[in-house]
Amino acid sequence: MTHLGDPTPGSDTRLPPRAWLRSDAPVQSLDGDWAFLLHDADPGDDLDGPPPFAAVDADASGWDRIPVPSHWGLRGHGHPTYTNIRYPFPLDPPHVPDANPTGDHRRVFEWHPDFCAGGRTLLRFEGVESLATVWLNGTEIGWFTGSRLMTEFDVTDHLVDGENVLAVRVHQWSAASYLEDQDQWWLPGIFRSVSLQGRPANGLDDVFVRGDRDPATGAGTLDVRPRGGWPVTVRVPELGIDETWADATEVAMLPLDAVDAWTAETPRLYDVEVSTEAETVRLRVGFRRIEIIGDRLLADGRPLIFRGVNRHETDPDRGRVFDEDYVRGELALMRRHNITAIRTAHQPPHPRMLELADELGFWVVLECDLETHGFWDVEWTGNPADDPAWRDACLDRVRRTVERDKNHASVVMWSLGNESGTGRNLAEMAGWIRERDDSRPIHYEGDYGGAYTDVYSRMYPTIEEVASVCGEQTMPVHEIGPAEGARQRAKPFVLCEFAHAMGNGPGSLADYEALVEQYPRLHGGFVWEWRDHGIRTRAADGTEFFAYGGDFGEPVHDGVYLMDGLVLSDGTPSPGLGELAAVWAPVTLEHLGERSWRVRNRQHTLGTDHLELHWRIEDDGIRLTDGIVALPALAPGEEGTVEVPLDGLPDAATERWLTLEVRWRDAPPWGDAGHIVSRAQRPLRAAPPCPPRRGRATWDGDALGEAVFDRRGGLLRWRDLDISGPLPELWRAPTENDQLDGQGSYETADPALTHGRGDESTPASSVRWLERGLDRLQHRVLSVERTDDGLVQRVRSMAAHSAQGIETTFAWRLDGDGLRLHTDIRPFGPWDCTWPRVGARIGLPGALADERVEWFGTGPAESYADSGEAAYVGRFEAAVDDLGVAYGRPQETGHRPGLRALDLGPLHLRAIDAGATGLPGFQLDRHTAQERTGVGHAHELPPSRGLWLYLDAAQHGLGSRACGPDVLPRYALWPRAVSWTVVFG
Numbered sequence: 001m002t003h004l005g006d007p008t009p010g011s012d013t014r015l016p017p018r019a020w021l022r023s024d025a026p027v028q029s030l031d032g033d034w035a036f037l038l039h040d041a042d043p044g045d046d047l048d049g050p051p052p053f054a055a056v057d058a059d060a061s062g063w064d065r066i067p068v069p070s071h072w073g074l075r076g077h078g079h080p081t082y083t084n085i086r087y088p089f090p091l092d093p094p095h096v097p098d099a100n101p102t103g104d105h106r107r108v109f110e111w112h113p114d115f116c117a118g119g120r121t122l123l124r125f126e127g128v129e130s131l132a133t134v135w136l137n138g139t140e141i142g143w144f145t146g147s148r149l150m151t152e153f154d155v156t157d158h159l160v161d162g163e164n165v166l167a168v169r170v171h172q173w174s175a176a177s178y179l180e181d182q183d184q185w186w187l188p189g190i191f192r193s194v195s196l197q198g199r200p201a202n203g204l205d206d207v208f209v210r211g212d213r214d215p216a217t218g219a220g221t222l223d224v225r226p227r228g229g230w231p232v233t234v235r236v237p238e239l240g241i242d243e244t245w246a247d248a249t250e251v252a253m254l255p256l257d258a259v260d261a262w263t264a265e266t267p268r269l270y271d272v273e274v275s276t277e278a279e280t281v282r283l284r285v286g287f288r289r290i291e292i293i294g295d296r297l298l299a300d301g302r303p304l305i306f307r308g309v310n311r312h313e314t315d316p317d318r319g320r321v322f323d324e325d326y327v328r329g330e331l332a333l334m335r336r337h338n339i340t341a342i343r344t345a346h347q348p349p350h351p352r353m354l355e356l357a358d359e360l361g362f363w364v365v366l367e368c369d370l371e372t373h374g375f376w377d378v379e380w381t382g383n384p385a386d387d388p389a390w391r392d393a394c395l396d397r398v399r400r401t402v403e404r405d406k407n408h409a410s411v412v413m414w415s416l417g418n419e420s421g422t423g424r425n426l427a428e429m430a431g432w433i434r435e436r437d438d439s440r441p442i443h444y445e446g447d448y449g450g451a452y453t454d455v456y457s458r459m460y461p462t463i464e465e466v467a468s469v470c471g472e473q474t475m476p477v478h479e480i481g482p483a484e485g486a487r488q489r490a491k492p493f494v495l496c497e498f499a500h501a502m503g504n505g506p507g508s509l510a511d512y513e514a515l516v517e518q519y520p521r522l523h524g525g526f527v528w529e530w531r532d533h534g535i536r537t538r539a540a541d542g543t544e545f546f547a548y549g550g551d552f553g554e555p556v557h558d559g560v561y562l563m564d565g566l567v568l569s570d571g572t573p574s575p576g577l578g579e580l581a582a583v584w585a586p587v588t589l590e591h592l593g594e595r596s597w598r599v600r601n602r603q604h605t606l607g608t609d610h611l612e613l614h615w616r617i618e619d620d621g622i623r624l625t626d627g628i629v630a631l632p633a634l635a636p637g638e639e640g641t642v643e644v645p646l647d648g649l650p651d652a653a654t655e656r657w658l659t660l661e662v663r664w665r666d667a668p669p670w671g672d673a674g675h676i677v678s679r680a681q682r683p684l685r686a687a688p689p690c691p692p693r694r695g696r697a698t699w700d701g702d703a704l705g706e707a708v709f710d711r712r713g714g715l716l717r718w719r720d721l722d723i724s725g726p727l728p729e730l731w732r733a734p735t736e737n738d739q740l741d742g743q744g745s746y747e748t749a750d751p752a753l754t755h756g757r758g759d760e761s762t763p764a765s766s767v768r769w770l771e772r773g774l775d776r777l778q779h780r781v782l783s784v785e786r787t788d789d790g791l792v793q794r795v796r797s798m799a800a801h802s803a804q805g806i807e808t809t810f811a812w813r814l815d816g817d818g819l820r821l822h823t824d825i826r827p828f829g830p831w832d833c834t835w836p837r838v839g840a841r842i843g844l845p846g847a848l849a850d851e852r853v854e855w856f857g858t859g860p861a862e863s864y865a866d867s868g869e870a871a872y873v874g875r876f877e878a879a880v881d882d883l884g885v886a887y888g889r890p891q892e893t894g895h896r897p898g899l900r901a902l903d904l905g906p907l908h909l910r911a912i913d914a915g916a917t918g919l920p921g922f923q924l925d926r927h928t929a930q931e932r933t934g935v936g937h938a939h940e941l942p943p944s945r946g947l948w949l950y951l952d953a954a955q956h957g958l959g960s961r962a963c964g965p966d967v968l969p970r971y972a973l974w975p976r977a978v979s980w981t982v983v984f985g
């Protein structure tokens, strides 16, 4: 019997859900090497009884082998498929097409009755996508769905002493797929462990343990609810608890006079042992109270601010298969970037991940495995979240989520799922949670009216919308009327997703953080998302790359939209992650005057005694002096001042900066001693003026000293360096945020009419830029005028069939310092769009791309108008190829504003800050912005034709419009006159 079109969650033989526990009962892993055969479609041979492959004597000798756990699409069988909102099969619920990849798995194992003598043996599956039917020794045991949830069967009566044959048929598509429309790869397979679990007679089938602590008194209670045999003993040696209950009537809360709080910053766990005569379960329990008082969400009595990320389980090689070192590394990397919260988007992670979150300290919003987003495209008609036919499936999912993960201190909120519209099944799910666990609030973003959830949650709201929800009410509440709006405005407000970290970006992280600082009702949010989902693949010529939607030939896919993480597919942190770390600094520094700085402790629990303030003074980026000062002892929320010694500094003709860094004195559990949590800077002295000094050289043919120009005024050579250009440039290779239009744009919006959401009808920036030909400027030299010691070239640049353009003056002058270039760009004509950049491009010999570059300017990473919090002024060094970021798709990368000096092999460049003429930014790339445009993957870029140095007066901001709001007006680059000066030394 096939269950493909059955909206119920599984067979009645499934056991009631329970916690994933660490028990001393016997366990036998069935992970490892399994026989495997993939069918393109359901073989249809199991309509009347077990399919042949499930028979004990079936011959699987010719089958392939596959490791369990794994996804078959990543093991050379079939391929992954990526869609975001769309279902890759017809919207014909609860049915799925016949062309349904079906993986038959077979494993022979030994079992003996002494495995758990006198008890039962369960067969456990921790994660199978999407429908599994199980036969043991030829008998059907049951079937189940719920890909990221745990399922158990009692197989005691089907096991035989000696060799046993387990057969599992896994269908890629099933009715359950309608409930699993998350924005991720569809990755069928047995991707989490399979095991036999011994259940001793009189053992502990389940236990629900919660630690509560009264923040006012520090007293606690331990609430232990066992299910199984009796008597039960609870031991917490550290707290002096040793309590035995003869039966259920004796179970009682265990009061504690004093207990330490568990928080994300102080993840204090107590070892708890719960046992019957036959079985002992060990848990690590934290004590904390999560509560909502008015419009505040509190943890241990203080505001709980989510500085979090949405985390999917994704690995470029293993997909969603768990690897402990990998996940521990991810969580440590988060903590090193001031991230203290995780939303498990959009499904429960591997249970061990939650133990790591308990241990390392994260506030976790634990989300149920439910998303029906594709029904949005049909106005939610037939949405399973509202259809009684799917009630059991929805309730089954939430039960299995909560029961499995209920014992974790880190889990502070339950989330019903993601983007499933709204409906009665969701409301029932919330009702079920309330009955079962009233210690955690309930979240679900799609409950716009707040009928069954406890916090108000939004994704990708504009700054104006957040301000309107929290402060001055200038806009209607999203999609609801005033009464419901009032209800939502009275609740704690959370951004379950904001700042779309796709490609280069996101912009405006600091603007959102300013709102968190301003509005106590706003409890922070979760950046979308932690990591790119690229899958490590090889091109035909063997080049490794990270595949996204469409790279496996999927007919329906959503392309690069899953490359939207703060961390690249290969684990490289992006500059966006550095920006986030700066914006989420737990301690902030603000200059008050002279040597005095205000220090604010923004942490939830920790004081400042584990931190110290390192300061240094640099002249032209070279360290002059440094030291360490103690920070004032500050409780969370407090501020104080600190004095930084600035005495006895020598005078010098240099640019001088003071840099402050707040560091951990000793090593935190997730980092090294000296780990920097916060940085601030202040110029102590501006660069001295650098007026041109008269040079001695005169023209000799086309040569002026060591400079050679062509007849049109272009530079050909400077000293030993072949050069071409400069050429005026307005184009940058569009970022994802430039290219997409998730929300409206401010570019043409009348804020009064669009409630600050921008103009929905405004096409993506890159569409506007391309229409106006900014990628294909044509240049005309207007004049070349040679002076005694220089040359002035005037260039007009316009696109085909356009009447607007820019006029550029390149004024060269050979002086005592070198070859000085003053560039002046002015727009003319009817401009009606922003510019991606305004600058000039200079061609350099390709061989220089193999050199290291050293610069004095901002760094170490790229930064843009709305992502400049992590950048600071200093002297940096990198390989040329490391200046840009290998985003999922080639795009703009590597811009570093505020250049002072750059050395690259024989190229020595200085930029002069002369009042209104600011310092340019720079970028070095083996490809031009035009060559990078429209290319799917880095290995598809054309062969490099040289090395290009871009000097930009400015670049457009980044924004978040791939999904969220566009670049804010204050970071937009509207046509304007600019100028800057550099000297080739």
Ligand code: GAL
Pocket: 084, 182, 183, 346, 418, 419, 459, 497, 528, 561, 564, 963
């Ligand atoms: C949200 C959704 C996420 C993801 C994101 C765009 O609407 O909840 O799952 O799709 O958009 O990357």
